[in-house]
Amino acid sequence: MAYETLRLQRRPPLLTVTIDRPRALNALNRQVFDELLRALAADAKDAETRVLLLTGGGERAFVAGADIKEMAQLTRAEAEARSWRGMHVYDAMRQHPKPLVAAINGYALGGGMLIAMACDIRIAADSAEFGYPEIKLGIFPGTGGTVLINRLIGPAAARAICLLGERFSAQRAAELGLVNQVVPKAELGQAAAAVCDRLAGYSPLTVRELKRALNAALEQDFDAARAIEVEAYGRCFDSEDRAEGMRAFLEKRPPVFRGR
Ligand code: CAA
Helix, strand or coil: CCCCCEEEEEECCEEEEEECCHHHCCCECHHHHHHHHHHHHHHHCCCCCCEEEEEECCCCEEECCECHHHHCCCCHHHHHHHHHHHHHHHHHHHCCCCCEEEEECCEEECHHHHHHHCCCEEEEECCCEEECHHHHHCCCCCCCHHHHHHHHHCHHHHHHHHHHCCCEEHHHHHHCCCCCEEECHHHHHHHHHHHHHHHHHCCHHHHHHHHHHHHHHHHCCHHHHHHHHHHHHHHHHCCHHHHHHHHHHHCCCCCCCCCC
C-alpha cells in the first residue's frame, strides 16, 4: 500500500523517511502516525537496510507538532486515545531494531520535538527551532513528552521548556544535549549521510542489542536495566560479528559485519 503523508526512499543500507505535509509544516495527524507505524514494521523485516534517516518535507519544518486542526475536534476520550497512539509510535521508533537518525531541517515543535527525541541521533540545521509550545494551546506534551524530555535532558531544563513554551535555537538544543550536532542548513544532508554511513558500517546485531540495553537504561530501574544489558551483551558476544570484529582488530584490517 502506498504512503500519502510519507515519502520513502530505499537505498540499502539506508532508508530515508520524509514526513511530507509541507503545507501543514508536516504536522502529525492520525494518518502520519499510522503510516509511520506501517513503515517501521515493514523496515523491521528488511534485511538489507541498516539505518533509517528521518526528516521533514519542504524548506521550513521538520515537524511543527501534532495537527492542531485535527486535535481541536477531539473529545477527552479521543485525545487520551491519541496520546497512547502517539506513544506507541515513539516507542516503535526507540525499539526499532535499527538506528534512527533525525535530520532536523526546521521547526521541531511539540510532537515534532518528541519525534526527534525518539530517534537515536539528532542532527540539526543551524536554522532549526525547538520547543514545547503546547501550553499556549491549553494543553501540554501529553504523548509521553514530559517523561521523555525529563529522562533525556534532566528535570530542570525539562520543566522550563514545558512550562514556558518558548522556542529555542538549535545551538541551545545542543547545549542542553537535545541534539548531537548542529550544522549549517546547506550541510545537513551531508552531515546526516556521514552519520548514517558510520552506523551502517557497524554490526546490525550489535546495534540492535545496544539499543535494547540503552532503552532499558532509559525505561527500567537500575537492576532490571543491568540484567537486560548483560543479556544483550551476551548475545553480541555469541555472534559471528563479534568474532569477526576482534579477529579484524588482531589482523589489522577493517571488519566486515554481516549481522549474524
Ligand atoms: N497543526 C496544524 N497545522 C499547522 C501546524 C500544526 N501543528 N503548524 C502549522 N500549521 C499550518 C498552519 O495552520 C498554516 O496553515 P494554513 O496556511 O492553512 O493556515 C501553515 O501550517 C503554515 O503555518 P503558519 O502560517 O502558522 O506559519 P508561520 O511561519 O506564521 O508560523 C509556526 C510557523 C511558528 C511553526 C506556527 O505555525 C506554529 O506555531 N505552529 C504550531 C506549533 C505548535 O503549537 N505545535 C504543537 C502542537 S500540539 C502537540 O504537538 C501536542 C502533542 O504532541 C501532545
